[in-house]
Amino acid sequence: MQELIAGLRCIVGDAYVVDAPNDLAPYLSDWRGRYTGQALCAVRPASTEELAAVVRLCADHGVAIVPQGGNTGLVGGSVPCQGGEVIVLTGRLNRVREVDTANNTITVEAGCTLAAVQEAAQDHDRLFPLSLAAEGTCQIGGNLSTNAGGVHVLRYGNTRELTLGLEVVLPDGQIWNGLRGLRKDNTGYDLKHLFIGAEGTLGIITAAVLKLFPLPRSRSVGWVALRDADAAIELLALMRGTAGDRLSAFEIVGRPALELVLKHMPGTSDPLSDAHDWYALVELSDPAAGDITAPLLEEGLGEAMESGLVLDAVLAASEAQAAALWSLRENISEAQRVEGISIKHDVSVPVSRIPDFLREAGAALRSEFPDVRIVAFGHVGDGNLHYNMSKPDASDNATFIAQTPRVNRIVHDSVAAKNGSISAEHGLGQLKREEIRRYKQPLELELMKAIKRSLDPKGLMNPRKLL
The missing domain is CATH 3.30.70.2740 (Alpha-Beta Plaits)
Known part of the structure; x- marks a missing residue:
């Protein structure tokens, strides 16, 4: 395979082909440390055209490709599993190509971290609402490929619903340019949805047009002790009735999850004096300035306490307190990893x-x-x-x-x-590739395989993942 590696060096430059074992090791294991594979090398293209040339060369040699962004996935979808593959790292494709405030869209490359996209939107007084615990390191390409959800799906939808257009390198190296910032385009199959959630098995997403929203200027956060799990559903309905679309997040946390955070995450503390079995983290936001959301949150929780749904509650009095309450939810996965x-x-x-x-x-x-x-x-x-x-x-x-x-x-x-x-939001990867066969209809699986065969007849894109 030295001819292939030499060809890859010609495309991206010597410094951007990683094949020394020690240098390659970080790209061979997943974040949880559950999956470790082998690869021929890792390649770091700097543009869509370079990435397309890499894919064409690998296709000519019959070598499989594993796309990898921030490698923060939880199902082993971004690491090699059969050996001899080329890992394509998207981190150098990290430009914000355009912010169109009149159209409320941002066009970004796949290697941009989620936090960088959020910051670019905020610089233009806009919100990109996708929010994950790993947003400082996860990349937009991975978010798209797994159809990431996060904490604001309730109001804004998941990644699929936040996407208007894509640019994708196909398994034969062709570039499909579907970077259209249109909310209405009724001209046949909506091809972008084939690639969102496909975990890199149909092609490599290189850029996307994403929706932006008004930046919230009023935000209120409450940590609530619930009577039981049923009360969470009743409180959700109550808050929707009280706050409408201002309800931007509604999270549930069981006591064992909170205890792990308190045990392993420095600087955390229990917001309430007594322990309870179930908690909810409730957030309201509004783009209008002023004290808009706090009265609504107080009204809803007050009614819930009177009816016995809520046993106790604390409302954040500052952004720092809101961040502290959110940290109890966002650090659960890390606390479990330490445990x-x-x-x-x-x-x-x-x-x-x-x-x-x-x-x-x-x-x-x-x-x-x-x-x-x-x-x-x-x-x-x-x-x-x-x-x-x-x-x-x-x-x-x-x-x-x-x-x-x-x-x-x-x-x-x-x-x-x-x-x-x-x-729901992590994908199938290696972890659930076999398990899903028990729960999906055979016809569904065959339709998925037919799409895979049509776009990737050689089976070179992220093999042994998802299907």
């Missing part, structure tokens, strides 16, 4: 079925694993729960982790019984 390995699930069910799922799946798990610790949290406003379990005693955890197939079956069967999904 040690767990069996993780990223599931969605209809919002109305969340309490039923929590009760039934919890009872089934405790029946077989009496001392299991269930760490449940997530975006209850859009039905997406992160539902993770381990043993409280680390010495017992290795034996429990070996029961992953049985745990998955309990959780996923409960999700399926409620017409839900076993992957």
Whole structure:
């Protein structure tokens, strides 16, 4: 393969082909440390044209490609798994090409971090609302390829709904330029949706036109102790009735999740004096300046306390306090990583079925694993729960982790019984590639495979992921 590597060096320059083992190692493992593979090399193109030339050369040699952005995924979708692949790193494709404030759009390259896109929008007095815990390192190309969700889906939608156009390098090296900032374009198949959520298996996204929104000038955040999980759904409906579209986030956090954050994240503290089983983090925002959202939040929570839905609450009195409350939610994944390995699930069910799922799946798990610790949290406003379990005693955890197939079956069967999904926002990657076959109709899988064969007949784009 020396001829291929030499050709890659000619395209991107010697400094941007990584093949020394020590230099290549960071790109071979995922963020969780669960998956580690081997690769021929990693390549860092600086433009769409360079990336297209890399793809053409690899296609000519019959060598598979693994696209990788910030490598913050949780299902092993961005690391090689069969050896001999070329990793294409998109970090040098990091330009903001255009901000069109009249059209409320921003055109960015795939290697821009999510935080950089947010900052570019804010510099023009606009909001790009996608928000994730990993936003400082995750890249827009990865967000698009996994159809990332985050905490503001309730108001603004997921990445798919925030995207108007794409530029994509196809598996044969052709460049599809679909960078159109149109909200209405009824001229046939909407091809961008093939690539959003495809995890790099159909092509490599190199740029996107994304929607912008007015920048919020009024924001209020509350941390709420709930009567039970059912109260979360009732409070969500109450706040929607009170605040309407100003309700921008509604997160649920179980007590075990909060305890892990308090244990492992320096500088955190419990906002309330007493411990409770369930909490909600509620955020209202509005583009108009002035004290608009605080009275609405106080009104909604006051009514909820009178009816017994809410047992206690604290409202942020400053941006610093709001950030501190949000840190309790955003640091849960990191706290779990410090605590040690767990069996993780990223599931969605209809919002109305969340309490039923929590009760039934919890009872089934405790029946077989009496001392299991269930760490449940997530975006209850859009039905997406992160539902993770381990043993409280680390010495017992290795034996429990070996029961992953049985745990998955309990959780996923409960999700399926409620017409839900076993992957809400993380994708399938390597982690759920086989598992999904139990829960998708054979016809759905065959249609997906037909699309894959049509666009990538040689099977060179991110092989052994998703399908």
